[in-house]
Amino acid sequence: MSKRLEGKRALVTGATSNIGRAIAEAFAAEGAHVIVSGRSAERGRDVVAAIRARGGRADFVRADLDGSAAASRQLAREASDVLGGGIDVLVNNAGVYPGDTTADTGEQTFDEVYAVNVKAPFFLTAAVAPAMARAGGGAVINLGSWIARLAVPVGALYSSTKGAMETLTRAWAAEFGPQGVRVNAISPGVVLTPAPGEVHPGEVMMKGTVAGRMGTPQEIAHAAVYLAADEASFVQGIVLDVDGGRTAAAVIAA
Template sequence: MPMRLEGRTALVTGATSNIGRAIAEAFAAEGARVVVSGRSAERGREVVDAVSARGGRADFVRADLDGSAAASRALAEEATRVLGGRVDILVNNAGVYPGDTTLATDEQTFDRVYAVNVKAPFFLTAAIAPAMARAGGGAIVNLGSWIARLGIPVGALYSSTKGAMETLTRAWAAEFGPQGVRVNAISPGVVLPAAAGTEHPAEAMMKGTPANRMGTPDAIANAAVYLAADESSFVHGTVLDVDGGRTTVAVIAG
């Protein structure tokens, strides 16, 4: 059976843990050559080694995406160089989650969260999408969040940044789609790596959903493969909910 991303190149930000790592590993398993990007060289090497052990191809490029256009451009340039001159797939996954209430959020935190979660992917996309268009096309996958559309009493700052990314997804689809660059997003539910024998406090937020459990990173990775592959060639500007039904089905308290 042919691999779905054979011969393509991909840059995944925030790829040294959790969802980003799962996406990088899934892309490599489907034949893509992947740049694993993040701040920790040690964790980056772990991901690259895991990919290599399964016969995939990956390289680590360290990046501290602080929101500056310079940092995003530097990552775009280095990833393009490492990948042999082109990036076919970009996954804007890197982000920070302070989890505070509005009253507990200071201005410095506000600026940092918007810098990492919105400005960094904005300028990274600005650096990569035109090159994709010149090369004949590409795919961009953004990461949103279920709490961008279903409010919870903490995390207003984070949820607003994810709402911004979902809006940018539609705007970029309109801007870059006619040039051959498909832009879509994934909205994960409560997703954490599986931990045997323990129950995470966040598990409560998925009680009563159709899935009735938290998701694992591989569920998001599978969706990312779909949005990056040819099967989704007619999909533009959509936000794909991968949340166990959290935002689409009424949850009845038990």
């Protein structure tokens, strides 16, 4: 039985925890050779070991994506070298969420969040997508967020960066799509894995949704596998909402 990503070479940023880790594990399970990238070498080694223990192919490449073009280009080079000379799938997942109100957000925080959430994936895509095109094609998957379109009272800075990534998704689809590089985004709802017995504050945000619960990292990973696979060859420039219906429908309690 063939695997959906057999022979694909993938780079997943922010892959040492939560959604990024789940995507890396799902890609490897579907046959891809995955570069697990993040700041923590210890956590990166743990993810790689878990993937290899299940028979998958993975390597860790440390990267501190601070927004500089140099850091993004270095990651693109190192990942491509480890993968044997190319990247077929790029997942721009790494991000930071300060969760402050507008009045409590300082200039340094503003610059840091835009550097990690927008500048870093911008320059990483700039380094990877043209090489994909020269090699015959590929796929770029960006991570957006439901709060880019359904606002909440805190996190204006974060939500604006995710709005920027959703806009870049459409712009890059127009720019790189004709060259064989598909660019799409996933917009997750509240996705966390609470400790057993823990009630997480994020659960409140999912009340009144069709799903009625928070999502799991694995549910986002399933969507990423679809967008990375050849079966999504006619999917271009979309933002795929995987949010339990948060932005699409409301459940009215009786």
